[in-house]
Amino acid sequence: MTEQAEVGGRGWVSRLWQRLLAPRDIAALAVFRIAFGLMVAVSAVRFLAYGWVNEFFVRPTFHFTYWGFAWVPALTAPWIHAVFVALAVLGLCVALGLFYRVAIVLLFVTFSYVQLVDVTTYLNHYYLVSLLAGLLCFIPAHRAFSVDAWRKPSLRRDWLPAWCTYLLRFQVGVVYVFAGLAKLTSDWLLHAQPLQIWLSARTGLPVVGPFLDHPWVAYGAAWAGFLFDTTIVAFLLVRRLRPFAYVVVLGFHAATLALFPIGMFPVIMVTAALVFFDASWPRWLGERVRALLRRPSRRQEPRAAPALAPPGWKARLALGAAVAYGILQLFLPLRTHLYGGNVLWHEQGMRFSWRVMAREKNASVTFVVRSRTTGREWHVPPRQYLTPLQEREMSVQPDLILQLAQRIARDFEAEGKGPVEVHADARASLNGRPAAIFVDPEVDLASERDGLAPKHWIRPAPQSPPAHLRSALASRAPGER
Numbered sequence: 001m002t003e004q005a006e007v008g009g010r011g012w013v014s015r016l017w018q019r020l021l022a023p024r025d026i027a028a029l030a031v032f033r034i035a036f037g038l039m040v041a042v043s044a045v046r047f048l049a050y051g052w053v054n055e056f057f058v059r060p061t062f063h064f065t066y067w068g069f070a071w072v073p074a075l076t077a078p079w080i081h082a083v084f085v086a087l088a089v090l091g092l093c094v095a096l097g098l099f100y101r102v103a104i105v106l107l108f109v110t111f112s113y114v115q116l117v118d119v120t121t122y123l124n125h126y127y128l129v130s131l132l133a134g135l136l137c138f139i140p141a142h143r144a145f146s147v148d149a150w151r152k153p154s155l156r157r158d159w160l161p162a163w164c165t166y167l168l169r170f171q172v173g174v175v176y177v178f179a180g181l182a183k184l185t186s187d188w189l190l191h192a193q194p195l196q197i198w199l200s201a202r203t204g205l206p207v208v209g210p211f212l213d214h215p216w217v218a219y220g221a222a223w224a225g226f227l228f229d230t231t232i233v234a235f236l237l238v239r240r241l242r243p244f245a246y247v248v249v250l251g252f253h254a255a256t257l258a259l260f261p262i263g264m265f266p267v268i269m270v271t272a273a274l275v276f277f278d279a280s281w282p283r284w285l286g287e288r289v290r291a292l293l294r295r296p297s298r299r300q301e302p303r304a305a306p307a308l309a310p311p312g313w314k315a316r317l318a319l320g321a322a323v324a325y326g327i328l329q330l331f332l333p334l335r336t337h338l339y340g341g342n343v344l345w346h347e348q349g350m351r352f353s354w355r356v357m358a359r360e361k362n363a364s365v366t367f368v369v370r371s372r373t374t375g376r377e378w379h380v381p382p383r384q385y386l387t388p389l390q391e392r393e394m395s396v397q398p399d400l401i402l403q404l405a406q407r408i409a410r411d412f413e414a415e416g417k418g419p420v421e422v423h424a425d426a427r428a429s430l431n432g433r434p435a436a437i438f439v440d441p442e443v444d445l446a447s448e449r450d451g452l453a454p455k456h457w458i459r460p461a462p463q464s465p466p467a468h469l470r471s472a473l474a475s476r477a478p479g480e481r
Contacts, residue, residue, distance in 0.1 A: 017311050020166070020319070023159035025279035026144045030097075032168070033141040035271045036132060037095030040107060043129075043264050044087035053084055055389070056121050057114075062385045062407060064119040064393075064400050067450055072116045080117075086110055094136075097146020108133040119400060120393035124175075124356050125265040131171055131329075132272065138318075139164045163322070168275040170326060173233040175269075178333040178354035180229030186465070187344075187359075189226060192218035193431040193466040194360030202259055212259075225357070228252050236276035249273050265356075339454050345430055345461035347397050348454065363395035363428035363438055367408055370421045380408055396428060398439060398458050405445035422446040431466040 047053050054077070063074045075083065087110055093103035112130045115122065141164075142148045143157035187193045192215065199212040199221065211217055228248070235245035253266035278284075311319075336349025343350050344359040367380040382391045385404060394400040405422040412420045421444040428438040436459070439445075443457040 017315075020161065020163040021311065021315070022162045024162045024165060025283070026141070026158055026160045027282040028274070028277055028279045029139065029141045029160060029164055029168075030143075030145040031282045032271075032274050033097065033100075033136065034095045034145065035274065036136065037091045037093070037107075039091070039264070039267060039271055040111065040129065040133075041088045041091030041095065044084045044091060046264075048081065048084050048088075053081055055387070057117060060118065060387050060390055062390075062404070063117060064390070064403055066116060066119055067399070067452070069116050072113065074117050083110060083114065087114070097142040097148045100142030100146060100148050104133065104136050108137055118390070119351075119397075120390045122351055123263070123265075124354060125263070125268045127352060128171075128175060128268060128272070132168070135167055135171060139167070165275060165279065167322060168272075169237075171329065172269075172272045172275055174329050174333075175272075175354050175356075176229050176233050179356040180226055180231075181333075182353070182355040182358045183222070183226040183229065185344075185358075187431050188222050191431075191466050192222045194357075195222050195225075197360050197432055198260060205259070224252075229356075233276075236273060239278070242276060246273060246277075260357075342430075342461040345428070346455070346458045347399070348458075350397075359431055361396045361428060361430050363426060363435075365395045365401060365424055365426040365439075367405055368423045368425060368441075369408060369412055370423065371417060372419045372421060378412075395426065398455055399450055401426060401439060402445050402448060402450055402455075409446035420446065430461065433462050433464060433466050436462045 047056075057074065057080045058077045060074075065072065074080075087107065090103050090107040090110065093099055094107055108130065111126075111133055115126055115130055140157070140160065143155055143160070149156040183189070188195075196215065196218040199218050203209045203213050205212070232245060232249060232252075235241045235248075238245075249270060253270050256262065257266040333353035333355075336343040336353060339346065339348040343353075343355070344361070365382055367382070369378040369380055370376070382394060382404060385407065386394060394404055401424055405424060409418070409420055409422045412418050423441050423443065424439045424445060425441055426438040427435040429435045438459060440457040440459055445457070448455075448457065
């Protein structure tokens with residue numbers, strides 16, 4: 001019995017390796033590389049052309065940092081502009097497959113740096129771009145359809161191991177599934193909030209605008225969004241259903257782009273969903289186009305797939321690293337349950353958890369500085385330190401409120417007015433509810449420490465259901481955090 005179990009165990013492991021290392025046509029991943037690089041280049045050019053580099057990185061005099069990354073410097077002009085120019089060039093290099101190995105690593109480092117400069121610029125879809133760039137560092141997607149393969153024919157390969165595709169599919173699947181699970185709330189499904197707020201702010205759109213103020217539209221959109229996010233990966237994995245599912249992906253994200261100003265997110269997700277298609281789909285599509293144009297076929301069958309080699313220590317180490325990465329990507333969205341309460345309110349575990357379009361939150365904060373020796377008080381509005389975007393983001397995120405409070409304390413003490421206490425008069429409204437006290441006003445934030453531990457000074461979330469109200473203008477583009 002033991003010997004049979006041993007043989008069965010070895011057979012299971014052998015089948016796993018065969019599946020992971022099975023050769024697959026490189027064409028699909030090469031096209032994904034091209035689309036990904038172009039997408040990054042276009043995004044960098046948009047930031048430069050629209051003046052967002054100045055708005056988000058040059059204009060602020062104070063930058064919010066991620067816990068553990070306070071050491072990341074904020075470059076000044078013109079260096080930060082040079083970073084975005086470099087991103088555009090690196091994106092083109094990745095798309096062309098020119099010096100790909102160096103270009104993709106530099107793109108990952110540079111793009112991730114931009115995300116770390118200021119927490120208030122965090123966007124779910126740019127976090128996804130960083131992750132995909134990081135994964136592409138380990139995927140030789142430049143061995144076909146690239147300048148590198150043209151310059152160095154010995155580099156060319158028609159096949160890549162199947163794990164390259166599986167890893168990218170896993171990452172994209174995590175985004176969709178957790179975005180769907182984030183909508184499994186009474187606010188979203190039973191009250192259609194915050195969609196009622198967002199849609200009622202878009203009634204000026206041509207044709208569809210007059211319908212967006214009807215509650216049934218918001219309820220239909222809420223359930224459609226929930227069902228789409230939670231099921232689309234399963235449909236994309238079924239070969240016969242995949243073309244129809246991708247049409248739904250295109251339609252869903254086109255509608256999202258038309259209704260809500262959420263930047264590159266729809267483009268990124270439409271591009272990312274390409275990893276679910278068969279490995280040879282670009283060759284098949286090319287032949288179809290040639291047939292329609294009545295041109296002779298130029299299809300070349302990929303060269304014979306290499307024989308599977310027994311996995312060595314490097315392959316086993318890589319599998320262990322991939323498993324660890326997968327566990328981390330599952331843990332990050334789930335970690336908020338360790339804090340309890342409503343994550344949309346207390347925000348602990350909100351970032352990196354794919355809660356896309358999950359809440360509409362508005363808040364106001366004033367800092368009250370009190371001298372420990374004289375008892376004198378000063379009221380400090382955040383606008384003395386922040387840009388409007390930073391103030392809007394800071395006011396709804398407790399760890400950022402803490403960071404600014406401690407900066408204010410340092411400034412007062414540097415001016416000789418210390419030691420001081422810093423308290424926050426903060427009130428927030430979640431999904432249309434009446435504003436409630438957000439931060440305990442009795443807590444001296446200057447003496448608190450940031451970290452991963454639960455923040456006891458965040459007041460409990462209101463338990464009342466959201467009001468069925470409409471807003472003339474939502475405070476920000478939905479779902480961007």
